[in-house]
Amino acid sequence: MHGVTPKLTCPKCGSEMRSYERNGVTVDQCTECKGIFLDRGELERLIAAEGAHYEREPMQRSEEGRGGRRKPKKRSFLEGLLEGGGD
Numbered sequence: 001m002h003g004v005t006p007k008l009t010c011p012k013c014g015s016e017m018r019s020y021e022r023n024g025v026t027v028d029q030c031t032e033c034k035g036i037f038l039d040r041g042e043l044e045r046l047i048a049a050e051g052a053h054y055e056r057e058p059m060q061r062s063e064e065g066r067g068g069r070r071k072p073k074k075r076s077f078l079e080g081l082l083e084g085g086g087d
Helices: 042-064 077-083
Strands: 017-022 025-030
Touching: 025 042
Parallel strands: none
Antiparallel strands: 017 025
């Protein structure tokens, strides 16, 4: 059974799930209910990646200057990570 990836079934609705990688973390998402399922330790890795993302953001803001125009609100790191699925 080497090289064969078993199909995952959503524990909530029983539909097929797909796996994709974001920021070094494998995320399993239901194709029907869009539930997100993480393995042990993956949530902590996502939280660490989010912290690193927000540490870089203040530096970017200070480089933008004070032009008077407001930029559109940025999505949070996790919103961007999870919203688009594997796309």
